[in-house]
Amino acid sequence: MSFERIKPHLPWITLLALVLVVGAADANFLRPANLISMMADIVPLFIMALGMTFAIYIGGIDLSAQSVANMTTVVATIALPTFGIGAALICILAGIVLGAVSGFVTTRLFVPSFISTLAVGGIAFSAAQYMSGQRALFMDAEMRDSTFGWMTGSVAGLPAELIIAAVLVLGAWFLQSRTTFGRALKAVGAGEPAAVASGLNVNRIKIMAFALSGGLAAIAGLLFSVKLSGGSPTLANGFLLPAIVAVLVGGTPLTGGVGGVINTLIGTLIVAVIRSSMLYFEVDATQQQMVFGLILITAIALTIDRTKLRVVK
Amino acid sequence: MSNVLTRDVLIKWAPLIVLLVLVLFFTMMEPRFFSLRNFARIGISSAPALMVAIGVTFIIIMGSIDLSMEGTVSVCAVVFAFAFIALGGTLASWAWLAIPLALLVGGAIGFVNGLVHVLLKIPSFMASLAMGFVGTGFALLLTGGDRIRVEDDLFRSLLTERWFGFPIMCYVALLFLLIAWFIQSRTTLGRNFYAVGGGEELAHASGLNVNRVRIMGFALAGIFYAVGALLAVGRIGIAETATGSNFMFVSITSVVVGGTALWGGIGGVWNTLIGVLIVNVINNGMVVIGLPGYVQDGVLGILVIAAVVLSTDRKSVTFVK
Numbered sequence: 001m002s003f004e005r006i007k008p009h010l011p012w013i014t015l016l017a018l019v020l021v022v023g024a025a026d027a028n029f030l031r032p033a034n035l036i037s038m039m040a041d042i043v044p045l046f047i048m049a050l051g052m053t054f055a056i057y058i059g060g061i062d063l064s065a066q067s068v069a070n071m072t073t074v075v076a077t078i079a080l081p082t083f084g085i086g087a088a089l090i091c092i093l094a095g096i097v098l099g100a101v102s103g104f105v106t107t108r109l110f111v112p113s114f115i116s117t118l119a120v121g122g123i124a125f126s127a128a129q130y131m132s133g134q135r136a137l138f139m140d141a142e143m144r145d146s147t148f149g150w151m152t153g154s155v156a157g158l159p160a161e162l163i164i165a166a167v168l169v170l171g172a173w174f175l176q177s178r179t180t181f182g183r184a185l186k187a188v189g190a191g192e193p194a195a196v197a198s199g200l201n202v203n204r205i206k207i208m209a210f211a212l213s214g215g216l217a218a219i220a221g222l223l224f225s226v227k228l229s230g231g232s233p234t235l236a237n238g239f240l241l242p243a244i245v246a247v248l249v250g251g252t253p254l255t256g257g258v259g260g261v262i263n264t265l266i267g268t269l270i271v272a273v274i275r276s277s278m279l280y281f282e283v284d285a286t287q288q289q290m291v292f293g294l295i296l297i298t299a300i301a302l303t304i305d306r307t308k309l310r311v312v313k
Numbered sequence: 314m315s316n317v318l319t320r321d322v323l324i325k326w327a328p329l330i331v332l333l334v335l336v337l338f339f340t341m342m343e344p345r346f347f348s349l350r351n352f353a354r355i356g357i358s359s360a361p362a363l364m365v366a367i368g369v370t371f372i373i374i375m376g377s378i379d380l381s382m383e384g385t386v387s388v389c390a391v392v393f394a395f396a397f398i399a400l401g402g403t404l405a406s407w408a409w410l411a412i413p414l415a416l417l418v419g420g421a422i423g424f425v426n427g428l429v430h431v432l433l434k435i436p437s438f439m440a441s442l443a444m445g446f447v448g449t450g451f452a453l454l455l456t457g458g459d460r461i462r463v464e465d466d467l468f469r470s471l472l473t474e475r476w477f478g479f480p481i482m483c484y485v486a487l488l489f490l491l492i493a494w495f496i497q498s499r500t501t502l503g504r505n506f507y508a509v510g511g512g513e514e515l516a517h518a519s520g521l522n523v524n525r526v527r528i529m530g531f532a533l534a535g536i537f538y539a540v541g542a543l544l545a546v547g548r549i550g551i552a553e554t555a556t557g558s559n560f561m562f563v564s565i566t567s568v569v570v571g572g573t574a575l576w577g578g579i580g581g582v583w584n585t586l587i588g589v590l591i592v593n594v595i596n597n598g599m600v601v602i603g604l605p606g607y608v609q610d611g612v613l614g615i616l617v618i619a620a621v622v623l624s625t626d627r628k629s630v631t632f633v634k
Binding site: 105112118119120121241254289290294297300304306313 | 377378429430431434435436444445446448449457565609610611612618625
């Protein structure tokens with residue numbers, strides 16, 4: 001009983017405890033400049049996790065996010081010379097379309113989301129390889145700075161990435177907590193049959209949630225591509241695991257319905273602190289994946305709502 | 314009623330028909346496709362994939378899913394290579410012990426997968442996906458990113474020695490297919506997989522220890538992944554973290570395309586054989602007729618969606634997540 005009451009507060013307590021532990025071990029960690037650069041580095045991952053939140057919030061999953069981001073790095077690099085700032089729109093649109101396809105296949109064709117998004121991810125990967133000619137592409141530095149320079153510059157001493165992240169998280173939070181669509185998402189996540197019975201167009205809401213996930217994955221890819229000044233079909237590999245970890249560690253359970261974008265913000269910060277703490281404690285980078293895999297299992301086991309799963313398959 | 318009957322019959326034979334049509338199609342496009350040489354090539358690429366796909370078939374029959382194969386295959390391959398070299402580096406010495414060791418490691422990883430899934434009550438797709446990440450990370454930890462070469466001629470004869478045009482690894486795969494078929498149809502465990510997949514609550518009510526069956530299923534799958542890992546190492550002579558990559562998408566696609574329903578209870582290892590052949594004939598055929606190799610992932614994606622759609626009885630499913 002008491003654990004159930006603490007549970008909603010676990011994410012930020014964990015974050016605070018981690019920051020204190022790492023700060024105690026290395027006082028440099030707590031320097032504002034270090035904290036800000038740590039947060040700026042994690043922004044592309046955060047944006048992908050933000051999108052993933054919507055897919056998990058309705059009880060699904062989006063395994064295509066990484067491939068969509070990979071594809072957009074290629075699309076952004078190719079489209080930049082011809083379309084300029086329009087390249088950003090093309091990227092986001094491509095992400096939304098791919099997400100909507102996942103949603104359509106899941107809801108209308110009854111394919112579980114982990115399979116449908118895996119399949120759509122495969123399609124995105126092929127598309128990325130086709131468009132890039134299986135090479136790493138590079139952006140023209142001048143063109144990148146004139147078109148997307150604002151993404152990586154700084155505003156009033158703060159990195160622009162943080163401003164972008166703040167705008168997106170505010171938008172996502174507004175969508176989730178202050179709109180009918182947000183209430184509908186919660187209804188679907190909390191109990192799909194009840195949502196159907198109360199007359200919601202559940203399929204449309206789910207398709208929109210997957211489209212949001214795809215769109216945000218595309219923005220993540222776009223930003224990453226601008227940061228690294230190029231694109232390749234494997235550029236964003238390694239994003240999927242930490243993105244899922246960020247959502248679940250933040251307290252949005254795999255079964256959906258509770259949690260949300262603010263939880264993912266906290267979850268992403270936890271991931272960021274764990275990452276940099278591994279540097280401080282000199283844990284080899286090769287062990288990161290293992291550590292995050294184990295954290296993922298722990299987070300799922302702690303957050304999942306077993307009353308919703310009559311049979312665990 | 315007759316409507317239902319045609320649907321069932323269609324679902325049962327569709328994979329085989331698709332395979333034959335594909336072979337016919339590629340032969341018409343490019344006669345060189347229909348040659349012993351090319352069939353051997355398809356056999357070589359199919360053998361490791363078949364082992365992994367058979368492993369996950371048992372899980373899918375139970376209505377669960379296992380996405381940990383990439384990690385498990387990598388760990389088994391790397392452990393095998395290290396042990397093989399440490400024990401003498403040739404099959405003619407004590408190094409042969411590395412083979413049972415790899416199988417044991419695979420079974421142990423699968424066992425842990427099953428425990429995580431059953432005891433922590435985490436849906437299998439997520440439990441196994443997370444364990445797969447742990448596995449890949451562990452393989453990376455063991456190798457430090459290096460490639461380990463296994464150059465023993467006797468072990469490599471899996472690929473180099475040919476009987477009737479096909480390398481030995483194809484016959485090894487066939488032997489394990491028969492073993493899997495025996496387990497599926499002639500053992501209690503095999504029947505229990507179908508019982509759990511056909512209706513978990515009924516199976517539970519009739520006194521079956523469902524949790525035990527699940528854990529055993531994951532352990533068995535792990536052993537088959539290990540066999541897949543051995544064949545994969547035999548094929549390229551290298552064990553590394555990337556040995557397991559791509560197995561997840563290919564093996565799930567193969568199982569589903571072969572006609573084993575994602576909802577459990579239907580299908581089996583022969584379906585998986587057909588599914589693996591379909592996937593590899595497509596991959597091989599596309600290259601033979603001159604299409605670039607990167608189309609594969611997209612085609613597989615479309616294929617898996619089509620297969621799930623066709624095998625789903627839409628009247629019996631209310632909603633999916």
